[in-house]
Amino acid sequence: MSSIIQLLPDHVANQIAAGEVVQRPASVVKELMENSVDAGSTEIKLVVKDAGKTLIQVIDNGKGMSVTDARLCFERHATSKIRHAEDLFALGTKGFRGEALASIAAIAHVEMKTKQDQDELGTHIVIEGSKFVSQDVAVLPKGTSFSVKNLFFNIPARRNFLKSDTVEFRHVVDEFERVAMAHANIHFVLIHNGSEMFNLPASNTRQRIVNIFGGRTNEKLVPVNETTEIVSINGFVCKPEFAKKNRGEQFFFVNDRFIKSAYLHHAVMAAYEGLLKDGTQPGYYLYLDVPPNTIDINIHPTKTEIKFDDEHALYAILRSAIKHSLGQFNVAPVLDFDRDATLDTPYDYEKKDVGMPTIQVDSTFNPFADDSDDKPAQSFSGGSSRSSSSSSFSSSSSYSSPSFKKDKMPSWESLYNGLNTSTDEIAEISFESEEVTGSLFNDEEVEQTAHKTYQIHKKYIVSPIKSGMVIIDQKRAHQRVLYEQFLANITVQHGSSQQLLFPLTLHFNKSELGIIKEMKESLQNTGFVFDEFSDDHIVVSGLPVNVAESEVSILLEELLNDLEQEVPDTSFSQSDSIAKSMSRSLAVKTGVALTEKEQETMVNALFACKEPGVSPFNKPTFITLSVEDLDKRFAL
Structure with missing residues (x-):
């Protein structure tokens, strides 16, 4: 029997390695930018088209490569970072395996231009799917320019698994930010589809x-x-x-x-x-x-x-x-209280004895005595030589104070003259009794309308029906109601909005602002009104009718969190994602007490929905218990 184990061709092995190294365009961005950092570059420019699916180009002013190195760098396990196995435990560079460029060249059209500072001419290499197309001498500036075009052109299945351009570009931005944050001393530039997204000069x-x-x-x-x-x-x-x-x-x-x-x-x-x-x-x-x-x-x-x-x-x-x-930095509470400097003892008095204050009280003072009999109420003399002052309540004061003279003071009993009537003389007020002679409803109807709903543990709403009862989860029910309302508003492009007296200014980073701009039209259909879009903030002047002003930042933050990993391409899926996220954020939470009117409104709105049985996230909103089920429970 012939042997069945064979060595894989190089291009197949490179494609298998690319499955681990290159998962999406952001993976290529990471590898190429790290190589530029290792080359000692002070300026790195990243140019991207169609979120990296069409073009990823990294241009640096590093030390470049010689002709031999330029050709050898595309071979598997070819690297300048390590020489021995012990070097793996003393790494000071980004890359070291030597698989990145070989893997990228196996699944894309690659064009590299590189030149060292001491050389007069550089090297221009073109590779398509691991096959060398050309290698020429060219006049180039110092550094390296690496272009990756048509990623996964020979692996259509991998290309089909890529997400939308918005999602893929967000991953590219993430990798760009991580490399840029790790090396603040390097000047980074990011250009996407011809527009400059980031220009980060060297700084701290x-x-x-x-x-x-x-x-x-x-x-x-x-x-x-x-x-x-x-x-x-x-x-x-x-x-x-x-x-x-x-x-x-x-x-x-x-x-x-x-x-x-x-x-x-x-x-x-x-x-x-x-x-x-x-x-x-x-x-x-x-x-x-x-x-x-x-x-x-x-x-x-x-x-x-x-x-x-x-x-x-x-x-x-x-x-x-x-x-x-x-x-x-006084962000967290500490045991040391803030010291009040005004309570410090002056240096001149630091070694002096403390003089105890003395108090003198005139026990014969009568505030209701005549002017001639007025005496000082009390005087205080401290340890220092201060003249004690006396105060008197007299009619000759500098301001018109009330007189406390005994002969002029009216009797307090006079205030209650005329109120000496006995309780028997108080007039009695009688009300005409009203007898109910009849009822607009019969007794059965009164019993049915007395209590339509009940709330249990501030979580479930119980409502009686003919066959038994229905138990509704208030949070999921409200999610279903809000979801269909928002979806209808976005579909018909007519959402009710409440205008703000003072517009809100909300700050976001550039990637978050990009997602909001992508969803701007759908958000406006729900009731949002945007006045301004800047590089780091937006101005909101109108809100949906059921959104409070204090909830706007939380609502948009949760919406961005939901859309961060997947921003749909089609308008319907965009509307669906926004409606789901907003319904989850604005729905009444478990533990909120509802009035009887609010409970009835919730029940009526739920069963007016197209699909009242499930929430927007495919979870049941209510269950029913029939009288037979209850009878069986008691029959045990």
Whole structure:
């Protein structure tokens, strides 16, 4: 029997490796930008078309490559970062495996232009699906330009799995922001479909964060600085009052490499214990520097997960550092009360004895005596030589004070003259009794209309029906009602709006503003009125009729959180997503007491819906119990 195990061709092996390294256009952006950083670049420009599906181009002014290196960099496991296996535990660069460029060249049309500073001419290479098309000499500036066109052109199944352009571009922006935040000393530019999205000049870490996430971010930041033998922590955390529902602005960088760590995130949450509202997440931008030999970054294909040698110590240090910063900047409550400087003892009196004050009281003072008999009420003399002053109540005072003379004071009994009547003389008021001679309804109808609904545990509404009773979940029922209302308003493009006396200014980062602009028309059909769209804020002058002014920021934040991972392409799916998100945010919550009128309105509105049986999220809104079911329960 012949052998059945064979070596895979290089282009097949490269495509298999690309399945791990290149998942979407953002993966290509990450690999190419990290290579530019490793090349010592001071300026990096990213040009993207159609969210990276058509073109991804990274241009840098790094040290470039020679002719041999330019050809060899597309081979598998070819890298300049390591020489021995021990180098894996002392990495100071981003990439080290040598798989990225080979994998990218296997699934796209690649064009590379590179030149070193000491060379007069550069190298121009064109590759299509792992096949070298051409290699020429060209006049080029210093650095490297890497263009990736038609991603997944030879793997249509992978291309079909890509999301909409809005979602894919958001992932591209995420990778761009992570690399830019890790290297504030490099000038980054992002251009999408011909328009400049980001232009981040070289600056410090705080200014880089503000440039990416908007000007109002500066007032949210609390600096964190801690240096130990195990780890050096720098960066910023956000004040508790700026916590959000989603986990958007949360970044960990270990040795200038973005990572995800649920364990370290738990340490941050522990530091905020007692400071956050339920369901909210704090923002943080934390940079950790650890010895390279104490971490292993080779446990995940995208290198976003790291294994630490001593996680417990790192947890404790991170938690205490953040807690200390929150207390140091008066963000968290501390035991030390604010000292009032006005209560300090002057230096001249610091060593003097304290003189006890003496009090003299005139026990014969009578405020109702004549003027001639007036005497000082009381005098106080302290330890210092102060003249005691006396006060008297007399008619000759500088202001017209009331006179307390006994002979002029009217008798208090005179105030009650004429009210000396006995209780028997008080007139009695009688009401004519009204007898009900009949009823507009019969007894059965009165019993049915006496109580139509009941609320149980502020969660369920019970309403009697002919065959028994119906038990309604008030939250899910309200979600169904609001969902159909919003969907109808968006479909007919006519939503009722309430105008605000003072327009609201809401601040968002650029990626969030992009999603809001994408959904602007659908949001306007629900009742929102937008007056202005700026680079970092929007102005809202009108709201849907059932949205309170205090709920606007929370509503839009939850809407962005729902649409963050998937922004639909078709108008119907957009409308459906917005209607679902708004109904979930605005529906009455469990634990809210409803009046009988509100309960009846809820029941009537639910059964007037097209699909009253399920919520927008396919969960039952009510159940029915018949009289037979109840009889069976009691028959046991």
